[in-house]
């Protein structure tokens with residue numbers, strides 16, 4: 212089947228900070244692709260590019276074989292509507308209750324009656340374990356609850372594609388396992404295609420069909436979970452096993468650090 | 479310099495898009511009820527706080543103007559003309575301007591801070607991710623609310639100023655309110671009232687667009703919100719005075 216998204220030789224920098232030099236990956240229908248990478252390696256930025264919030268400097272991002280940067284406003288909106296996004300912080304609308312947050316996209320894009328919307332809201336809140344908090348404001352929710360609320364909102368339009376930005380970060384082990392199970396259920400029962408960004412190795416291996424490790428401005432390795440478990444690549448091993456020593460920590464240049472400290476001291 | 483030009487360009491785009499979005503947002507089918515509700519909410523939020531302050535300030539300004547004018551006019555035996563002058567100055571100038579400054583303080587800064595906080599909390603991106611246009615959803619209701627409330631505030635402010643001046647007239651100038659009223663009404667033309675209200679509407683547009691623009695421009699967390707909120711107040715007041723000058727010049731030459 213034709214890939215939903217094809218990323219080819221993608222380049223992106225912020226000012227003179229180069230984030231990606233050469234990013235290449237496909238997202239095929241029905242799969243769950245897990246993207247891993249250190250903090251600041253540009254995982255959230257990748258989602259922003261895929262949603263059309265950020266432009267890119269080079270290479271191609273093909274959505275259903277069309278270049279994303281060439282999308283008209285209408286095409287972009289159609290693409291955005293087909294995707295559900297869980298933002299890293301949940302991104303609930305702070306001026307609305309949880310109920311209104313979930314209702315908003317449905318009210319904006321459909322003519323469904325209010326009673327039906329209300330039922331949908333309760334179903335999705337139950338799914339993420341927040342039905343008791345339906346009339347609370349986001350400021351009255353914990354970080355993990357906000358994230359689960361954001362997930363429920365992302366599901367309201369029944370998207371066929373889901374982007375999760377660290378869905379389990381900040382959740383307790385039980386909620387975390389529940390969210391991982393939810394990701395699996397959505398894939399199996401609704402056949403959704405997902406991109407999951409996570410640092411949580413347990414969740415990553417639980418949900419992934421394929422894993423991709425973003426390091427040193429490109430996808431250092433893309434492969435199936437078994438390949439990641441068995442590879443001897445030192446960088447992958449360090450990241451997956453959470454080791455203190457390895458290529459990722461050697462990068463921090465000791466000389467530059469000393470020079471930096473001393474320069475500051477003499478000022 | 480380049481940044482400034484870019485910023486002015488972006489501002490122009492926002493202004494154009496927002497004004498163009500007003501009609502469809504209010505009158506197209508879907509999301510209509512939401513827009514109306516949202517509009518009502520914004521009108522309350524922006525305008526209601528400003529109302530008592532505008533009333534108080536304008537009543538005082540009316541009284542001050544009357545007391546400033548009367549001694550001068552008394553030398554020519556023209557004390558009743560105080561009413562004319564106060565009414566004219568209020569309707570054409572003080573009413574719209576003072577209401578706009580108060581609304582900037584209450585509404586403008588609140589809009590900038592609210593939208594800025596939404597930017598910081600990824601809420602704007604979340605709106606866009608749901609294919610909801612932030613201009614239609616956030617800017618348009620605030621723009622319309624701000625224009626409507628500016629016109630209302632100005633009318634209330636105008637009346638408050640007249641009442642303030644009437645009280646001074648009755649207490650200190652031996653002008654009874656009926657006399658005062660007759661004088662003021664005799665001189666005022668519909669044009670005086672209307673030019674004031676046109677100004678008010680344009681001020682309302684300015685206040686909301688500058689606030690929305692600077693709110694959407696927020697970068698860098700809570701500090702960015704603070705910076706752009708105070709910048710909103712300063713820039714709006716400068717813009718108000720410049721527009722006022724422009725309008726007065728135009729009306730002057732057209733002989734309104």
Ligand SMILES: Nc1ncnc2c1ncn2[C@@H]1O[C@H](COP(=O)(O)OP(=O)(O)OP(=O)(O)O)[C@@H](O)[C@H]1O
Pocket residue numbers: 225230248249250251252253254255256257299
């Ligand atoms: N709008 C922006 N302007 C400038 N720099 C940015 C911008 N957005 C992100 N960055 C920079 O790009 C880098 C990657 O950011 P991003 O949020 O994608 O990281 P991440 O991989 O999601 O990290 P984390 O795991 O901590 O969420 C960071 O160094 C960040 O400072």
Ligand SMILES: [Mg+2]
Pocket residue numbers: 254255256299376
């Ligand atoms: Mg991130």
